[in-house]
Structures are given as C-alpha cells and as structure tokens.
Amino acid sequence: RKEVEQDPGPFNVPEGATVAFNCTYSNSASQSFFWYRQDCRKEPKLLMSVYSSGNEDGRFTAQLNRASQYISLLIRDSKLSDSATYLCVVRQASGGSYIPTFGRGTSLIVHP
C-alpha cells in the first residue's frame, strides 16, 4: 500500500470552476501535512500547510481529517495560472525523524 495516495488526474476544468483534490495517508503517526505546487520542469513549492482545524488562504482551503486519514485541497474560482501539479506531503515518522513524504501529485489543467 502506498504511503501517500492521490488521484493523478488530470483534472481539466474551465476558468472560474471550483475543484477539489483529496489525499490519503497510511501512517496514523503522521504529524504534519502540506500541499505543495509543482510547475512543469520546476521545483516543488509550498502552497499551504494543513492544520487540524482547517485553514484558508484566499481561494485555497485545506482540510485535515485525522480519523479517516485524508487531506483535501479546495480551489475556488480557478485561474489559468493555477494549472500545475499539486502534491500532498505528509511528515511521517522514520528512524526517529519526520520525513516529508510525497504523493504522486494531482495534475490540474485550467482552460479558458
């Protein structure tokens, strides 16, 4: 079983649409959760951290459900510039440390 799972997509949506991504993780001892964004041929960059109470940053809302071990990302009013791969990241215990473990990413394509 993969440690961090995401639907690879692609999600193909028109501008202005609302789109949601989910991510599940297998290690119940996971402590920290993040969404990263990766543009084509670029490095991953932090989009937002995910807190237990849920958090919002402009058009982006992240939620965590520890009981079901999943994380979600909601993007409202999609822009063309939102087209990218969205990576779910979980800090999982390994050898006494917490290593950022990545999902395979969900590809989003926003079209005019």
Added chain:
Amino acid sequence: DTAVSQTPKYLVTQMGNDKSIKCEQNLGHDTMYWYKQDSKKFLKIMFSYNNKELIINETVPNRFSPKSPDKAHLNLHINSLELGDSAVYFCASSQYTGTGSEAFFGQGTRLTVV
C-alpha cells in the same frame, strides 16, 4: 539570493561514469534532503541529513553516497552511473526534522545517462 541552490542544473553523462551534484542552503537549516523524481514524476526520498549526520537512508544503491562537509552543504556523489539513474534530483532543506517544518527545494538537477 537563492535559498537552496544546486549545481549543475543539467548533467548528461555516459554509463559507468562517476558524477557529483552539489547543494547549498543559506537558510541556516539543520536538515537537508535528497529526493529523486522519476519519469512518472514521483518524488522519492533518498537521504536525509541532520546536523551533518545521516539520519535516514532509504533503500538506494550504495553507488549513491551523500557527503556533507558542513550543515549548509549536502552533495550527492554517484558512482558507475546506470541508465536507470536518469531522473531529476532535488535537494531540499528544512529548519529541523520535527513536525511542522516545511521543506524548501532547490531547482533540481536533470541527470541524463546515455
């Protein structure tokens, strides 16, 4: 100033060669990582270094050896390169190994073995 910098950005080399990739971070972070992103875009942890000590070594071949001269640098040396080593290698750093610390990535090194 680039927070995490890697060199070279592109590397094309023949099978059997030995090569190194350098990484430096100027964020004052204690922990550095090497990730490999394969053709299917999956980012997989290879190594993690905390205060110059290796704290995790995922199941990578021993042809790969990380070297950390100080906590701001984590270089990756690869011996006897194979075709399957072709990938993008990302260096990253975080403030510490504990929870809540985000990782910052370098621009990546695209390695092509021919």
